[in-house]
Amino acid sequence: MGKGGGINLVEKNHMRLEILSKSTNESFARVVVAAFASQLDPTIEELSDIKTAVSEAVTNAIIHGYEYNEGIVIIESTIEGNRIEIVVEDKGKGIDDIKKSYGTFLHL
Numbered sequence: 430m431g432k433g434g435g436i437n438l439v440e441k442n443h444m445r446l447e448i449l450s451k452s453t454n455e456s457f458a459r460v461v462v463a464a465f466a467s468q469l470d471p472t473i474e475e476l477s478d479i480k481t482a483v484s485e486a487v488t489n490a491i492i493h494g495y496e497y498n499e500g501i502v503i504i505e506s507t508i509e510g511n512r513i514e515i516v517v518e519d520k521g522k523g524i525d526d527i528k529k530s531y532g533t534f535l536h537l
């Protein structure tokens with residue numbers, strides 16, 4: 430399909446990005462994932478949702494995971510067919526009660 434016509438089908442593709450837990454790197458990560466996702470020819474709204482999800486998850490890693498201390502945040506994304514998976518990982522304090530964090534998982 431063409432521009433704005435919805436989702437393209439893409440052969441399996443993968444990216445991995447490692448950043449220092451600085452808020453200046455949050456916008457960098459968001460732009461990188463958006464650029465990677467663009468091969469699916471997403472709508473503006475879909476792209477905006479992806480950027481929001483990455484932004485929130487990376488911010489969580491910086492603020493809650495590392496509590497503003499220095500650490501590494503890893504952002505991985507896999508595309509297969511019309512599906513994109515984005516995983517944001519930190520080695521910070523972790524989540525005690527996962528039930529309290531359900532809002533962290535954003536189903537788009």
Ligand SMILES: Nc1ncnc2c1ncn2[C@@H]1O[C@H](COP(=O)(O)OP(=O)(O)O)[C@@H](O)[C@H]1O
Binds near residue numbers: 485494495519529532
């Ligand atoms: N990367 C993380 N490491 C540790 N705790 C986290 C992380 N992400 C989320 N949390 C916990 O889950 C809660 C809910 O996250 P969220 O829905 O983003 O709300 P908020 O960031 O506004 O508190 C956070 O308050 C925090 O306690």
Ligand SMILES: [Mg+2]
Binds near residue numbers: 485488489
């Ligand atoms: Mg948050």
